[in-house]
Amino acid sequence: MAAMAMERGTAAEALVGQVVLPGDLLLLPAHYDEDAEGERLRLSAGTAPQGRLLCGPGLRRSGAGLLVTKCGLLRHRPGGGGAYWVDSQQKRYVPVKGDHVIGIVTAKAGDVFRLDVGGSEPASLSYLAFEGATKRNRPNVQVGDLIYGQFVVANKDMEPEMVCIDSSGKSSGMGIIGQDGFLFKVSLGLIRKLLAPKCEIIQELSQLYPFELVLGMNGRIWVKAKTVQQTLIIVNILEACEYMTAEQRKQALAKLSGN
Amino acid sequence: MAVEMEVADGQCRLRPFSCELGLLSRPDGSAAFLQGDTSVLAGLYGPAEAKISKELPDRAALEVLLRPKVGLPGVLERSREQLLRQTCEAVLLGVLHPRTAISLVLQVLSDAGSLLSCCLNAACMALLDAGLPLAALFCGVTYALQPDGAILLDPTARQEQEARAVLTFAIASSDRKVLMATTKGSCSVEEMQQCLAAAQRAASTIFQFYRDSVRRRYSKN
Numbered sequence: 493m494a495a496m497a498m499e500r501g502t503a504a505e506a507l508v509g510q511v512v513l514p515g516d517l518l519l520l521p522a523h524y525d526e527d528a529e530g531e532r533l534r535l536s537a538g539t540a541p542q543g544r545l546l547c548g549p550g551l552r553r554s555g556a557g558l559l560v561t562k563c564g565l566l567r568h569r570p571g572g573g574g575a576y577w578v579d580s581q582q583k584r585y586v587p588v589k590g591d592h593v594i595g596i597v598t599a600k601a602g603d604v605f606r607l608d609v610g611g612s613e614p615a616s617l618s619y620l621a622f623e624g625a626t627k628r629n630r631p632n633v634q635v636g637d638l639i640y641g642q643f644v645v646a647n648k649d650m651e652p653e654m655v656c657i658d659s660s661g662k663s664s665g666m667g668i669i670g671q672d673g674f675l676f677k678v679s680l681g682l683i684r685k686l687l688a689p690k691c692e693i694i695q696e697l698s699q700l701y702p703f704e705l706v707l708g709m710n711g712r713i714w715v716k717a718k719t720v721q722q723t724l725i726i727v728n729i730l731e732a733c734e735y736m737t738a739e740q741r742k743q744a745l746a747k748l749s750g751n
Numbered sequence: 752m753a754v755e756m757e758v759a760d761g762q763c764r765l766r767p768f769s770c771e772l773g774l775l776s777r778p779d780g781s782a783a784f785l786q787g788d789t790s791v792l793a794g795l796y797g798p799a800e801a802k803i804s805k806e807l808p809d810r811a812a813l814e815v816l817l818r819p820k821v822g823l824p825g826v827l828e829r830s831r832e833q834l835l836r837q838t839c840e841a842v843l844l845g846v847l848h849p850r851t852a853i854s855l856v857l858q859v860l861s862d863a864g865s866l867l868s869c870c871l872n873a874a875c876m877a878l879l880d881a882g883l884p885l886a887a888l889f890c891g892v893t894y895a896l897q898p899d900g901a902i903l904l905d906p907t908a909r910q911e912q913e914a915r916a917v918l919t920f921a922i923a924s925s926d927r928k929v930l931m932a933t934t935k936g937s938c939s940v941e942e943m944q945q946c947l948a949a950a951q952r953a954a955s956t957i958f959q960f961y962r963d964s965v966r967r968r969y970s971k972n
Binding site for chain 2: 511513514515550559561562563564565580581582583584586612613648649735737
């Protein structure tokens with residue numbers, strides 16, 4: 493019965509936090525009003541929407557409302573016109589403008605470096621896009637180095653382009669990642685969970701012992717602790733977080749801190 | 752995460768379905784789909800870098816590979832690959848990932864009848880698991896027409912052999928539209944329409960099963 497209701501469309505608020513599948517139609521509140529008013533023209537300013545509704549990943553506008561194109565949990569953020577998006581568990585990264593990612597240098601081609609970021613094509617990074625870099629003073633980047641940077645150009649029709657400086661020319665944490673440490677891959681869903689403000693996993697891990705951590709939106713994590721053993725413990729815990737519940741993780745951490 | 756299902760659809764019954772998502776670690780999306788004793792494992796890679804020769808300027812290039820249980824893929828597999836590819840292309844929003852390649856590999860684990868519909872279901876679940884943009888879902892339904900004229904939903908290999916005709920349809924979740932139809936053997940137009948109408952009814956059950964499988968996957972976090 494639920495499936496039949498989906499076809500005609502369900503109110504978007506009713507599905508927030510629930511699983512949606514491609515092809516589901518979400519109706520927006522403004523849309524109910526239109527239904528009620530029928531074909532009547534609206535001239536008064538009172539019926540104008542308060543702000544623009546943001547339509548995030550996994551959703552497309554379709555005549556009646558929003559069409560779901562990815563499977564996952566529907567999320568909503570109130571305020572302004574509000575925002576809807578679909579939180580899905582993916583492994584393949586698709587570059588998005590403004591995302592911070594970890595890239596691996598695959599080639600040096602004249603003025604630009606080619607970086608593998610896990611997307612469908614390599615990203616380019618200019619040698620001038622580093623803090624303090626000039627035509628004379630080139631950054632020391634070798635093939636195989638890890639670079640933490642930000643996308644300034646990322647769309648489906650163009651080659652993605654990265655920089656390691658912010659708009660004021662400061663590095664703000666971006667640049668070449670040090671020599672040692674350990675790089676591994678996790679799902680994109682886990683990265684988003686780890687990057688959420690006040691993430692429990694990170695807070696619990698930080699009580700264990702000090703370590704350095706770089707999280708790339710492309711699913712790559714770089715970890716470095718005092719010893720190789722400590723680094724690998726962190727890596728194993730983070731990798732296991734994908735499948736562990738909060739209680740299981742707390743138990744595992746309690747066992748570690750006991751030793 | 753297997754979900755069991757058995758549904759009575761008039762006198763026609765679907766065999767127990769079971770599906771597991773994301774059980775392979777290397778591909779971007781994977782699904783194992785079981786329909787009775789028929790089982791297919793699907794792995795999906797993409798959107799990945801495309802070879803220059805295969806690259807399309809306006810949309811993603813989809814490639815489907817069907818691997819039989821034993822031996823090398825032959826003409827039958829090639830023709831099924833074509834059907835599967837065209838069905839997937841009908842729902843996949845490939846324009847959102849131009850100049851990329853998406854490859855879907857289907858490995859037959861055991862064939863106990865209704866193999867093509869099982870492949871279709873596995874393909875759709877793999878597409879879902881990889882999180883590729885889709886306009887709608889699709890499912891595969893196979894019918895066998897028995898010599899006495901009775902229609903049989905989701906036939907076994909033995910029932911397929913005895914049947915006068917075997918019909919497979921791919922049904923889209925939006926308005927239960929038909930994406931693909933293929934027949935083997937002889938049947939009248941009325942019989943075909945009867946099967947098609949029954950397939951559209953059975954599709955609702957399969958889509959509900961899809962929804963339950965995905966819910967199980969997301970209930971963990």
